[in-house]
Amino acid sequence: AQSVSQHNHHVILSEAASLELGCNYSYGGTVNLFWYVQYPGQHLQLLLKYFSGDPLVKGIKGFEAEFIKSKFSFNLRKPSVQWSDTAEYFCAARWGGSYIPTFGRGTSLIVHP
Template identity: 90%
Template sequence: AQSVSQHNHHVILSEAASLELGCNYSYGGTVNLFWYVQYPGQHLQLLLKYFSGDPLVKGIKGFEAEFIKSKFSFNLRKPSVQWSDTAEYFCAVQPSGYSTLTFGKGTMLLVSP
């Protein structure tokens, strides 16, 4: 069975700081990878996804993620965070050929103005 590990449960940054959230997965086969975001009081939204091709994928609101197959990692990055990025971020893995998702426990990001 697959599993997802998110390195930090809480991250606190000041506005304009750079962000990197770690995500590692465990699965022996080919996977699709996702980052979802949950803003306060809102539902889970897709931030970006990787299925194949260029391992550097760009998502909404200036976020990007890099898939490093040899490290089983899919880290999320943003060069300069804003107060409005305060939210909980979830990494998820989807074995190829299946549609169900296995999520990490999430990282709560707090950006102070």
């Protein structure tokens, strides 16, 4: 079965630190990739997505992610985090023509002011 792995379950940073959250997906042909964010007490919302073209994708709130096909990775980055980035982050993938995504287990990010 195809899978998505997020290796960092909990990340704690100070404000202004740089962030990189790992996401790896299993092989399955053409893949579309997503990062979602869930702020405390809220629902998931899209940060960014990749489906073709430039492998460096820029999203909202200064986040970006890089699709590295050879490494089956789609890591999320932000050069300088803020306290308001405290949230749960989910990576998701869709393979081939399927519309049903597979989610990783999520990474909890806490940013100390």
